[in-house]
Amino acid sequence: RGTLMVQVRIARVSPTLLLLLAEDRTEARRLEAIRRDFVVNVSHELKTPVGALALLAETVEAAADDPVAVRRFAGRMQKESTRLSALVHEIIELSRLQVHGGVGALALVDIDAVVAEAVDRARTTAAAKLISIDAGGDSGAQVYGGHAMLVTAVRNLLDNAVAYSGPGTHVGVGVRCEGDLVEIAVVDHGIGISPDEQRRVFERFYRVDPARSRDTGGTGLGLSIVKHVVADHGGDVVIWSKPGRGSTFTLRLPAANLPPGPQASAHTQE
Numbered sequence: 119r120g121t122l123m124v125q126v127r128i129a130r131v132s133p134t135l136l137l138l139l140a141e142d143r144t145e146a147r148r149l150e151a152i153r154r155d156f157v158v159n160v161s162h163e164l165k166t167p168v169g170a171l172a173l174l175a176e177t178v179e180a181a182a183d184d185p186v187a188v189r190r191f192a193g194r195m196q197k198e199s200t201r202l203s204a205l206v207h208e209i210i211e212l213s214r215l216q217v218h219g220g221v222g223a224l225a226l227v228d229i230d231a232v233v234a235e236a237v238d239r240a241r242t243t244a245a246a247k248l249i250s251i252d253a254g255g256d257s258g259a260q261v262y263g264g265h266a267m268l269v270t271a272v273r274n275l276l277d278n279a280v281a282y283s284g285p286g287t288h289v290g291v292g293v294r295c296e297g298d299l300v301e302i303a304v305v306d307h308g309i310g311i312s313p314d315e316q317r318r319v320f321e322r323f324y325r326v327d328p329a330r331s332r333d334t335g336g337t338g339l340g341l342s343i344v345k346h347v348v349a350d351h352g353g354d355v356v357i358w359s360k361p362g363r364g365s366t367f368t369l370r371l372p373a374a375n376l377p378p379g380p381q382a383s384a385h386t387q388e
């Protein structure tokens with residue numbers, strides 16, 4: 119009789135509900151794996167600048183009698199600590215996006231204002247390399263989303279365009295409304311990215327050339343952040359790039375006359 123009761127109870131749970139519970143567990147396991155990977159990667163990435171700082175501090179102490187050496191090593195300490203703080207900042211930003219979705223309350227966002235703010239912030243680094251940034255400013259494009267997150271995304275693309283281009287080159291930002299989409303394109307004439315690498319650059323901590331990226335203060339997180347921001351806005355990112363010729367990263371977001379669309383992913387285009 120007892121067995122019969124149990125069977126009756128189980129039969130009452132709908133198969134759909136069981137399936138949903140199983141999917142929920144799979145999703146929870148997937149998220150847990152992502153979180154674990156992230157912690158391992160983060161610890162690894164933090165070890166390098168922290169180790170370098172410890173070593174440099176020891177060197178400064180040992181060279182205390184030599185003011186020239188002290189100045190040189192202090193300069194390197196400053197560079198490492200700037201890198202460390204950029205890394206910590208981006209780790210916090212990315213985990214916030216991963217956990218909550220970072221867009222916050224939806225508001226109508228003026229894309230020309232987003233671009234103007236991002237360009238303004240990127241200008242100092244660009245000027246140091248004699249790179250000019252040209253941006254048109256009157257598209258009138260609007261999307262639903264988060265102004266600050268979109269500024270971060272465009273700023274990350276601009277920082278990369280500057281970091282991976284030669285001195286004296288030009289970087290451009292264009293905005294246009296294409297059907298139901300708003301497209302924001304950041305164009306550079308820098309080193310470019312091969313098709314194989316284009317598939318990988320959105321991975322966390324992935325860099326085509328780790329030494330070069332470290333030199334330019336890169337963290338390997340910039341494009342992961344971009345990808346999360348656009349996915350949260352129901353958009354995607356498209357890369358066009360040719361090694362030696364340059365790259366164009368285009369953010370495509372649903373225009374504000376439409377309700378925010380489903381999640382989309384980053385993909386590449388040769």
Ligand code: ADP
Binds near residue numbers: 278281324339342
């Ligand atoms: P990083 O902080 O290293 O720049 P990102 O996630 O922003 O990290 O970019 C990942 C990698 O993609 C970079 O290390 C670089 O190799 C490549 N990359 C990104 N943007 C560009 C670009 N505009 N031109 C050439 N390579 C780029």
